[in-house]
Amino acid sequence: MPARSDAARSAVARDADAALTALYAEHYRSLVRLAALLLDDVGLCEEVVQDAYIRVHAAWGRLQDRDKALAYLRQTVVNLARSTLRRRLVALKHAPKPMPNAASAEEGAYSLVERAAVVQALRELPRRQREAVVLRYYADMSEADAAAVMGCSVGSVKAYTSRGLAALSSKLEDLR
Amino acid sequence: MTQEQPQAPGGASPQERLRALLHAAVEPIQPSPQAYELIRERVARRARWRAPLLAAAGVAAVVLVALAIVALLPSGQATTVEPPPVTAPSQPSAPGSPGQTTGGDGPDRPSGTATAPGRTGTSLPLTGSASPPASDDPTGPTPATPSASRTDGHSPPGRGADVDGDGQNDQVRVTGGAVEVTFAAGSTARAELPGAASPSGAWSGFDADSDGRAELIVQTATTSGMSSFTLLRYAGPGRLDVVPDGGAELRLQAGPGAGFRCLSGGGLEIVRGVTTDGGQNYSVTRLAVELTAAGLARAPGSPSVSQLTAAEAAPLFLADCAGLR
Structure with missing residues (x-):
């Protein structure tokens, strides 16, 4: 594979930055909500979606069809949600039992969703x-x-x- | 505790109602206002780490490849130091092969018997063909062969050749139809000699393929005045392989009408002589041979043919290699 020139790399980086901004403005909110429905812990949904954005940005130069960036982003969110669920299952197996008087889940939007x-x-x-x-x-x-x-x-x-x-x-x- | 769900429009399908419920359930979620800055910061941090990480990974890969190559190569291959020739005080080094000898069997032989008659100017009543005579004639002067070498089938320990090319002499011992090499590093290798139940024990070390390692030329048998030799070479740690016989034409023999010599630049020259006048004159063919991975093979170029008198041909019908004669 021929080495990519510095100019080409810079162009891809600029393109990726612009795409990141556009994808964020247009789809971040809906993707966070999508992740909230897939995860057991709504509080993790933003972290998962941010990870997905970072991965898409890193892979921007390798994307063959950039019109499908949203599809790739969604797929990444679903995959990361699966990974997070698996990790949480393992963690829950080894987590100590909560105290009877443990504080309730945080109030606010997330707790509304949880309920x-x-x-x-x-x-x-x-x-x-x-x-x-x-x-x-x-x-x-x-x-x-x-x-x-x-x-x-x-x-x-x-x-x-x-x-x-x-x-x-x-x-x-x-x-x- | 359950949040009150908004009612879907009446009469909508279950799918439409589920869609409305899902949207309503996550409606309270509002993204963090710093989310974009967080993503940007993590992207920048990743870019900062990526170049050094890639460089480090590249260096690590190169180091691993280099280590793998070093580990896979036989020890000391990079060393091309040839040890000095080992010759007995009473055994003059072979003319025509300076710097190529890495051992010798001079000490094996009684002093004074290794000099070929041909070398001293004695005329040789060679028999009339390249094939060996029907029987040994102890009274007749025969071409010089390793007949002076030990015949007890054992060579004394203590003599060496740099078989593995590590710059140090390795101990070579020919015993009981086999060759044993004790390397300077401590390991040993053994190879059985083909078809030689009782080798004479005469051997010589010679770097036939100029790879920095001495091949061993071992006399295996003498029949009807014709001595046969086997070539062995280092084949990796603990391994000593017999080089396959290259056929009758390339067989290492020395005796009436046959000989070979080791060339100073590596490789060997095989000599065959045929007489048609009862041994007065010989048609001598000299064939250059090189040692390849597959064994002995003819070197590029045509063999040279010359007509020589018996006296001129006799010195050629020898095993002239690193003091092996």
């Missing part, structure tokens, strides 16, 4: 069903796009979505 019935119901779904439901009904992605992000087939997305919706319907009166 939402639909969020609690989502967390009881298997991970893939939760991802399919969130990508299809929160991110408004097509089955094909959701399949691409989840790394599975369209048929699997259909099945996960259907099962997830059924499970949520049994838990949430609003969906019946």
